[in-house]
Every structure is written in C-alpha cells, then in structure tokens.
Amino acid sequence: MTRAGAIFGLAALLGTLALGACSGNQAATGQASAGAAAAAKPEDAAPPAVSTGGFDGQRAYRHVADLVAIGPRSAGTEGGRRAQEYIVSQLQGFGCAVEQAAFTARGTPVGDVNMKNIIAKVPGTSPDILLFATHYDTKRMANFVGADDGGSSSGVMLELARSVCARKNALTVWIAFFDGEEAFNAEWVDPDNTYGSRELAARMALSGELGRVRAFILADMVGNRNLRLKRESQSTLWLTDLIWSTAARLGYERIFVSDSEPIEDDHLPFLRRGVAVVDIIDFENPRNDYWHKPSDTLDKVSPRSLAAVGHVLIETLPQLENRFSPAANH
Numbered sequence: 001m002t003r004a005g006a007i008f009g010l011a012a013l014l015g016t017l018a019l020g021a022c023s024g025n026q027a028a029t030g031q032a033s034a035g036a037a038a039a040a041k042p043e044d045a046a047p048p049a050v051s052t053g054g055f056d057g058q059r060a061y062r063h064v065a066d067l068v069a070i071g072p073r074s075a076g077t078e079g080g081r082r083a084q085e086y087i088v089s090q091l092q093g094f095g096c097a098v099e100q101a102a103f104t105a106r107g108t109p110v111g112d113v114n115m116k117n118i119i120a121k122v123p124g125t126s127p128d129i130l131l132f133a134t135h136y137d138t139k140r141m142a143n144f145v146g147a148d149d150g151g152s153s154s155g156v157m158l159e160l161a162r163s164v165c166a167r168k169n170a171l172t173v174w175i176a177f178f179d180g181e182e183a184f185n186a187e188w189v190d191p192d193n194t195y196g197s198r199e200l201a202a203r204m205a206l207s208g209e210l211g212r213v214r215a216f217i218l219a220d221m222v223g224n225r226n227l228r229l230k231r232e233s234q235s236t237l238w239l240t241d242l243i244w245s246t247a248a249r250l251g252y253e254r255i256f257v258s259d260s261e262p263i264e265d266d267h268l269p270f271l272r273r274g275v276a277v278v279d280i281i282d283f284e285n286p287r288n289d290y291w292h293k294p295s296d297t298l299d300k301v302s303p304r305s306l307a308a309v310g311h312v313l314i315e316t317l318p319q320l321e322n323r324f325s326p327a328a329n330h
C-alpha cells in the first residue's frame with residue numbers, strides 16, 4: 001500500500017521471477033521455509049497461544065514463511081497462483097468454507113490481469129457480517145517477496161481463520177484475502193490499486209450483502225518487531241476506538257498508539273460505500289527501512305508482533321458480537 005505521492009527508484013514492472021517452473025523448486029522452498037521459520041530471533045518469539053486468546057503467533061509466522069518461500073506473488077503471476085493455492089488449502093484444512101472469486105482487472109498498466117479474491121465464510125447465528133481482510137499479493141518488483149507487505153497480515157488472517165472457522169459465532173464472519181492491492185505502476189495513482197477490494201465491495205453491493213456488513217477490519221504490514229500502529233485517520237471512529245481500547249486493556253498500548261495518520265488502502269472501497277471500517281497498519285517503520293524494497297524479507301517479521309495483533313483481533317470479536325447480536329435488537 002501507500003499514500004499518493006510516493007516515488008520509487010527501482011520500479012521493475014516486469015520483474016516477476018518465474019518460480020515454480022519445476023516441481024523440484026517447491027520441495028526446496030518448502031524446506032527453506034521451515035529453516036527460515038525457526039530462525040526468528042529469540043526476543044521475537046511469540047508467547048504461548050494460551051496467553052494470546054488462543055491465537056498462535058508462531059503458526060501465523062510459519063504462514064508468512066511459507067508465503068515468502070513461494071517468492072514474488074504479484075497479481076496475475078505464477079507466484080500469485082501458488083499463493084492462492086496455499087491460502088485455499090490452509091483454509092480448507094481449518095474446516096473453513098472457501099469462496100474463490102476470480103475476476104479480470106481490465107486495462108491495468110500491464111493490461112488485463114486475472115485475479116482472485118479468496119474468502120473464508122463462517123456462518124453465524126446472525127446474518128450480520130463481520131468482515132476481516134488482508135491483501136496477499138506483492139508489489140510487482142524484481143526480487144520482492146513482501147514478507148511484511150502482504151505476508152504478515154495474511155499470516156495473521158490465516159491463523160485467525162483457524163480459530164474462527166472451528167467454532168460457532170454469533171455473527172457471520174468472513175475473512176477476505178484480496179488480490180491486486182498493489183499498484184502496477186511505480187506510483188500509487190487511482191485507479192491503479194486496490195483491485196481486489198474494489199471488486200469485492202462492488203459484488204457485495206450488487207448482491208445486497210454489503211448492507212449486512214457491520215464492520216470491516218483490515219490488517220496490512222503488522223509484522224515489524226517495533227510495531228507501532230497509529231490510528232488510521234479516515235477509519236470509522238467507533239470501530240477504531242473499540243479496537244484500540246481492546247488493545248489497551250490487553251496491555252498493548254505501546255503498539256496501538258494514539259497518534260494518527262491517513263493511509264490509502266483496501267478499506268477505502270468499503271468506506272466509500274458506507275461501511276464502518278478500520279485499517280490496522282504500521283506504515284512508518286517499513287517506510288523508513290524496507291518498504292517496497294527487496295529487503296522486505298522474513299527477518300523483518302516478528303512472531304511476537306503477529307501474536308499481539310491476532311490477540312487483539314480475537315478479543316475484538318466478542319465485543320462486536322455484543323454490539324450487533326440479535327439480542328441487542330439489531
């Protein structure tokens with residue numbers, strides 16, 4: 001993601017690596033992933049899942065490692081397709097019902113691009129929908145594997161799905177994995193960005209499902225070891241307050257800080273259509289270091305940070321259920 005106006009010196013629009021051309025690569029990268037996953041620094045270790053609401057930060061980190069091992073995962077590429085397969089197979093393994101919503105983004109700066117949103121759908125007692133979201137694509141640049149940008153939040157959402165799909169929830173919960181968040185051009189200029197989220201928002205508006213969404217909760221770039229999540233200033237106030245106060249209650253006030261900053265991201269297509277939204281993102285740390293650079297690698301991601309965000313998301317769910325359950329007359 002980015003705000004408008006950012007400039008990159010190393011735009012490589014056609015820099016996709018042809019990973020996965022032979023099956024031997026897959027086994028090799030799988031082993032690399034296991035080794036890399038074990039290499040997180042001891043101080044970055046996630047606490048036991050019992051202390052983070054059942055959310056297992058180490059499992060989330062392994063998902064990030066597996067996605068990174070695929071290599072670049074830009075929309076419309078072989079790496080992107082392999083990321084889709086990985087996400088779908090993991091979700092199905094958790095017992096989630098999975099929708100694979102393919103579409104073609106027409107007339108992008110690199111032509112028509114086949115994309116796919118993946119949505120885990122967990123029926124609830126109420127038809128009201130709580131929609132969690134991440135993007136899984138990576139920016140189309142040479143040697144860019146997006147460990148934090150695209151990887152970290154996807155790992156969190158996969159681990160969240162493991163918890164949520166296994167239980168009966170009062171609210172219907174959807175967890176969306178968006179394709180095509182990243183701009184193909186070096187710079188972020190509308191409409192060359194957020195292809196997947198714009199597609200899902202439009203489809204849900206057509207079907208009428210958008211009117212059932214009570215909250216849209218986006219995570220993006222949540223893996224930094226010095227994670228510092230400012231309040232995104234366009235996000236809906238009550239929803240931001242609910243999440244930040246939950247984080248404070250759990251002792252994460254040094255991560256969920258009170259500063260604010262506007263960020264353009266996958267929440268905006270839903271905000272524009274009147275949905276209550278929040279974007280949980282640390283832009284500042286990546287921007288000052290590895291953002292949209294080949295150095296956005298697995299060593300930038302802390303299992304402990306993933307655990308903190310996952311813990312807050314898990315604990316946010318019952319509060320939203322209290323707010324919107326049928327018993328509360330909504």
Ligand SMILES: [Zn+2]
Binds near residue numbers: 001182292
């Ligand atoms: Zn990005």
